[in-house]
Amino acid sequence: NAGVTQTPKFRILKIGQSMTLQCAQDMNHNYMYWYRQDPGMGLKLIYYSVGAGITDKGEVPNGYNVSRSTTEDFPLRLELAAPSQTSVYFCASKEGTDYSNQPQHFGDGTRLSIL
Amino acid sequence: RKEVEQDPGPFNVPEGATVAFNCTYSNSASQSFFWYRQDCRKEPKLLMSVYSSGNEDGRFTAQLNRASQYISLLIRDSKLSDSATYLCVVSTYSSASKIIFGSGTRLSIRP
Numbered sequence: 467n468a469g470v471t472q473t474p475k476f477r478i479l480k481i482g483q484s485m486t487l488q489c490a491q492d493m494n495h496n497y498m499y500w501y502r503q504d505p506g507m508g509l510k511l512i513y514y515s516v517g518a519g520i521t522d523k524g525e526v527p528n529g530y531n532v533s534r535s536t537t538e539d540f541p542l543r544l545e546l547a548a549p550s551q552t553s554v555y556f557c558a559s560k561e562g563t564d565y566s567n568q569p570q571h572f573g574d575g576t577r578l579s580i581l
Numbered sequence: 582r583k584e585v586e587q588d589p590g591p592f593n594v595p596e597g598a599t600v601a602f603n604c605t606y607s608n609s610a611s612q613s614f615f616w617y618r619q620d621c622r623k624e625p626k627l628l629m630s631v632y633s634s635g636n637e638d639g640r641f642t643a644q645l646n647r648a649s650q651y652i653s654l655l656i657r658d659s660k661l662s663d664s665a666t667y668l669c670v671v672s673t674y675s676s677a678s679k680i681i682f683g684s685g686t687r688l689s690i691r692p
Contacts, residue, residue, distance in 0.1 A: 499680075508668075508684035509625070524678060556624055567613045569670075570680065572624040 468492050472557050472573035479547040479580050487542040487576050489557030496562035498540040499570065500524075500532065502553040509556065515540055516562055547580045554578070582607055585671050587683035595691055598659050602686045604669030605651045608679075614645055614652050615670040619685065625668055628654075656688075664690045 473488045491498065496517045501509040511524030515534040529551060531543045540559075544551060554577050558570040587604045594600050614631035629636065631643040631652050642655040652671075656663055669683035 509682045511678065511680075514678050522678065554622075567630065569615050569617075569627045569630060572626070574624045577622075 470557055470559055470571050470573035472555075472576050474576060475574070476577045477579070479544075479578065481547060481549065481580060483547050484543065484545050485547070487544075487555055487557075487578070489540045489542065489573060490538050491540075491557075491559040491571070492538065493559060493561075493571065494537060495559035495571075496537070497560045498534065499558040499560075500530070500540070500542045501556045501558065502526065502551075503556060504553050512542065512555075544578075549580045552578060552580045584608060585669055585681045585683040587667075587669050587686050589684060589686060591687035591689055593689045593691060594659060596659060596661060598690075599655065599657050600659055600688065601653055601655045602667055602669075602688075603651050603653050604671075604683050605649075606669075606671045606681070607650065608671070608673070608681075609647075609650065610673055611650075611671045613670075613672040614643075615672075616641075616643055616652075616654050617668040617670060617682075618665040619668055620665050625682075628667070659688075659690050661690050661692065664688060 470491045499514045500512040510526045513532040515521045554575050557573040560570045561568040616628040617625040618628045619625045631645050635644045640657045644653045666685040666687050668685045672680040
């Protein structure tokens with residue numbers, strides 16, 4: 467199994483450009499997450515999804531949008547890139563049940579610079 | 582008060598030493614606990630889950646103290662390859678979004 471796959475690995479954007487960060491998982495996990503991690507800081511939750519067709523905001527959703535049309539894919543969209551969105555973005559997935567003690571599995575990240 | 586707090590370190594210890602980290606959490610309804618390690622510029626990777634009775638995986642031992650609301654990680658006979666940031670993660674079963682990451686404890690093992 468590939469696990470959680472993120473593309474691209476690196477990207478440089480100009481201010482005001484838009485792009486989509488791709489995330490796919492092949493573990494049939496219900497729950498998927500997008501985090502950002504700024505240098506020397508912890509993970510901050512941007513958006514999450516508990517299943518296809520269901521998404522919800524996390525701690526820092528402004529400037530981002532997500533969709534979840536399938537169980538496998540959870541793309542993150544930046545509509546108007548700003549320098550404050552320069553960060554490393556991690557996608558994660560986990561089995562989701564009300565009584566699940568399962569850990570998250572992370573993709574290897576997308577390093578995004580906005581210039 | 583942060584929901585999950587860790588000593589940021591850095592801890593700088595010689596190879597072969599034993600080192601321990603604590604992590605405190607504020608939500609008494611927390612039910613799942615994990616330790617992840619994160620290498621520089623890499624993704625977090627699961628090190629071990631933490632069970633109520635405590636658990637061991639090779640040189641690593643994790644403990645949970647519900648009464649005092651903390652978890653701990655003990656690393657014995659530390660190796661150079663143990664140098665990383667260790668993240669404490671606390672969650673509740675019933676909420677997909679209530680997965681709280683600590684900011685991490687940096688560990689550096691010197692030869």
